[in-house]
Amino acid sequence: MKKGLLKKLFATTLVGAMAISMVACGGEDAGEKDALTKIKEKGELTVGMSVDYAPYEFFVMENGKKKMVGMDLEILKEVAKDIGVDFKVEEMEFKGICTAVQAGQVDIGLSGLSPDEKRRELVDFSDIYFEAEQGILINKKDVSKIKKLEDLKGLKVGAQLGSIQADIANTIPDVKTKFLEEVPVLIQDLLAGNLDAVIVELPVADVQSVIHPELARAEEKVQDEAGGGSAIAVPKDQKALLDQINKTIKRLIDEEKIDSFYKDAVELSKSEVVGE
Structure with a gap:
């Protein structure tokens, strides 16, 4: 009788302790502010x-x-x-x-x-x-030569590091890529002739062509499978x-x-x- 009673008491105590523990854990989660x-x-x-x-x-x-x-x-x-x-x-x-x-x-x-x-x-x-869709920013002198993404094959192409545009650049065959943190630095490289093109969003391309009249946007937009x-x-x-x-x-x-x-x-x- 005593052994059975002790077992019951132990089981009851254990269940109670587990319940308190679960409530305490739940209280911490519930108390965490969003x-x-x-x-x-x-x-x-x-x-x-x-x-x-x-x-x-x-x-x-x-x-x-x-x-x-x-x-x-x-x-x-x-x-x-x-x-x-x-x-x-x-x-x-x-x-x-x-x-x-x-x-x-x-x-x-x-x-x-x-x-x-x-x-x-x-x-x-x-x-x-x-x-926003994607576009190709180029020098105006190249508008007849670079009209679409496929025309960048084997050329030097820039994009912002870690961007959707960098992923697009990596799909171009035989491309020589340059990925940098700052878009303005890429634009300067384009102006200096160190890059043939920079892939950016269309609004960015349009703004840059206003800031730098010697630049232009390629004729065709870039199809972005990831979605804009x-x-x-x-x-x-x-x-x-x-x-x-x-x-x-x-x-x-x-x-x-x-x-x-x-x-x-x-x-x-x-x-x-x-x-x-």
């Missing part, structure tokens, strides 16, 4: 950007001072306003933005990012806020933050503000762009 709550509590949204990509984000000189401008910056202002916080831009290399979001170094990434499969392994993405469009990078499994950002994007699209931001950024790019 990303949106943390952003609201600190009163600031930190954003990873590579500020060298007109018309998305770039610097201009205004009254002798360097000023950050661009379509993405205007979208960021609206996202922060809707959350009810200030924002802070953390400048970084383009290829490291999604990694920084994943590691919690910044709250979101906003830098003309296309949501490809490799990036989706690191972060979640908002809805597409801007659709730009989205905002968000930490994985942060539904509240993602929903909030998507709400802002929908509002801006419905109000036709993103088109307005784009047009304004193109006009600003006609001024003195720092780094070009």
Whole structure:
């Protein structure tokens, strides 16, 4: 009788201890604040950007001072306003933005990012806020020679490191590629004759051809199998933050503000762009 009673008491105690442990673990998970709550509590949204990509984000000189401008910056202002916080831009290399979001170094990434499969392994993405196709930027003297992607076979082609455009460049037979962090440096190489072409998004190609009249866009657009469009990078499994950002994007699209931001950024790019 005593042995049976002891066994029952031990079993009851063990089950009770396990239950308490499970509740404690569950309490920790339940008590973990989501990303949106943390952003609201600190009163600031930190954003990873590579500020060298007109018309998305770039610097201009205004009254002798360097000023950050661009379509993405205007979208960021609206996202922060809707959350009810200030924002802070953390400048970084383009290829490291999604990694920084994943590691919690910044709250979101906003830098003309296309949501490809490799990036989706690191972060979640908002809805597409801007659709853009790919293009080939060349010297005007080559417009009759370089009209489409196939014409770049065996030539020297540049693209931003870690970008969709770099992936496209790698599909060209016998191509000699040059991948760099900063697009303006690639543009200078193109102007100097060190590159035959630079693959960029069409808006970027159009802006660069305005800044540098000696450049032009190749006749045919580049077919991008990965799909075009730009989205905002968000930490994985942060539904509240993602929903909030998507709400802002929908509002801006419905109000036709993103088109307005784009047009304004193109006009600003006609001024003195720092780094070009």
